[in-house]
Amino acid sequence: MKLFIDSANLAEIREALSWGLVDGVTTNPTLIAKERAEPTALIAEICRIVDGPISVETCAMKGDEMVADARELSKVHQNITVKIPMTTEGLKATRILSRAGIKTNLTLVFTPVQAMLAAKAGATFVSPFIGRLDDIGATGMDVVRDTVQIYRNYGFRTEIIVASIRHPIHVLEAARAGAHIGTVPFKVLELLTKHPLTTSGIERFLEDWQRVPKKQP
Numbered sequence: 001m002k003l004f005i006d007s008a009n010l011a012e013i014r015e016a017l018s019w020g021l022v023d024g025v026t027t028n029p030t031l032i033a034k035e036r037a038e039p040t041a042l043i044a045e046i047c048r049i050v051d052g053p054i055s056v057e058t059c060a061m062k063g064d065e066m067v068a069d070a071r072e073l074s075k076v077h078q079n080i081t082v083k084i085p086m087t088t089e090g091l092k093a094t095r096i097l098s099r100a101g102i103k104t105n106l107t108l109v110f111t112p113v114q115a116m117l118a119a120k121a122g123a124t125f126v127s128p129f130i131g132r133l134d135d136i137g138a139t140g141m142d143v144v145r146d147t148v149q150i151y152r153n154y155g156f157r158t159e160i161i162v163a164s165i166r167h168p169i170h171v172l173e174a175a176r177a178g179a180h181i182g183t184v185p186f187k188v189l190e191l192l193t194k195h196p197l198t199t200s201g202i203e204r205f206l207e208d209w210q211r212v213p214k215k216q217p
């Protein structure tokens, strides 16, 4: 399973990269707005440090405007993947961009059928938002499980990015379901490495090591 970081923060991306846990990056307008940086320069810097797909969202709403925006964004770097909202205009744009060889990530996907339509349009990636479904009392992971099944049934090549991940169990369940990718916020990425028994085990070993007689230098 590939892990992407869901962040536009350079410090977080650099730190997670040093752990070897960044196969790609996903951003969205909210994440970019938090950084208070000039967006093109920020995106270019992310592309410079990460060797993998970098998702950047279009804020255009008409298909032809999305295509124009995507063409501009893809000039920044060959790894740019254009995030496109799941709408009829988004599907139009995805068909055109897929034929033009520009990578796309159909976003704000909340049903398996939306995910199927994204694949039929030729999307490179699809992003079901599982945390936001859990927030309203649905089971986000069911969308992932059904999408994995549908893609297998028909041999769709679109890769599933499990998005809106809120905690480590989401990552575990995404891996169990056979999703290709999880895009994980920095705090959750850090939590994936932790276990209380790991922490207490380290503390115990360090204490015991203090009691071992050492040679004088």
Ligand code: G3P
Binding pocket: 006, 026, 027, 028, 129, 131, 132, 163, 164, 165, 183
């Ligand atoms: O990048 C898209 C997605 O991961 C957003 O997550 O936490 O805003 O629902 P969230």
